[in-house]
Amino acid sequence: MKTEIIINKEKKQVIKICDSPKMFKKEMYIYKKRLPFTPKLIDNDGKNTLMLEYIEGTPLMDLAQPNFAKITELFINLHSLESKNGKCICHYDNNPKNYLFAEGKYYMLDFSEWVYDYPETDLIHFLLFWASAYNSVKFKHVFEQVISTYKAKRMINPLEWELMIPEIILRFDSRRIEFGKKQTHPDIAENREILRDII
Numbered sequence: 001m002k003t004e005i006i007i008n009k010e011k012k013q014v015i016k017i018c019d020s021p022k023m024f025k026k027e028m029y030i031y032k033k034r035l036p037f038t039p040k041l042i043d044n045d046g047k048n049t050l051m052l053e054y055i056e057g058t059p060l061m062d063l064a065q066p067n068f069a070k071i072t073e074l075f076i077n078l079h080s081l082e083s084k085n086g087k088c089i090c091h092y093d094n095n096p097k098n099y100l101f102a103e104g105k106y107y108m109l110d111f112s113e114w115v116y117d118y119p120e121t122d123l124i125h126f127l128l129f130w131a132s133a134y135n136s137v138k139f140k141h142v143f144e145q146v147i148s149t150y151k152a153k154r155m156i157n158p159l160e161w162e163l164m165i166p167e168i169i170l171r172f173d174s175r176r177i178e179f180g181k182k183q184t185h186p187d188i189a190e191n192r193e194i195l196r197d198i199i
Helices: 021-031 068-079 119-131 136-151 158-178 188-196
Strands: 004-008 013-017 041-044 049-053 087-090 099-102 105-108 115-117
Touching: 021 041, 021 049, 068 087, 068 105, 068 119, 068 136, 087 119, 115 119, 119 136, 119 158, 119 188, 136 188, 158 188
Parallel strands: none
Antiparallel strands: 004 013, 013 049, 041 049, 087 115, 099 105
16 A cells, blocks of 8 residues: 545645554654644544645745755754754655745655654755756755755764765665656766765
8 A cells, every 4th residue: 555645725634644554653753743844733543644734835846946045944953853872853755845835934744754864864865856956056056055054053974974975875866766767967967076075
């Protein structure tokens, strides 16, 4: 069984039927925290079904100019929630479709894959999507905006960043192949070099 999502725009509700008890528990853990940048949890059946607030927003990729400083604040807030063995809560599934802009605010969706990990994991994975979509001039600006905003509030470990990049790129590329997404932008290689320049 795959996760099923039923949207009722009139009632402003989303029914999410999770494909496993583990996924349900992971989603519930985050939504119970009632974070200001996630949909509100309306109800649940205690087993596999969540009822969430429907947010009628625009996906990040459809925005002409996403505010990456504001989006980075979502990561700062999420990563600051709690830590376990030196690791923090990471969203992990950083596909731009899991981020919406609505009524002047940015939202983070879908916490079925969140993990305790180093914050660099989230930032690198999120930036890889934009490295595949933007030209090098635009990506460099995005990269600098994300890193400077994050560093103003939380630390980024340059060594962890450098060590993690190859593994995260491998995971990113594998998932892109799995979901039939082609890496066609001519500046991908250059953008990935920019991504390595964290210092």
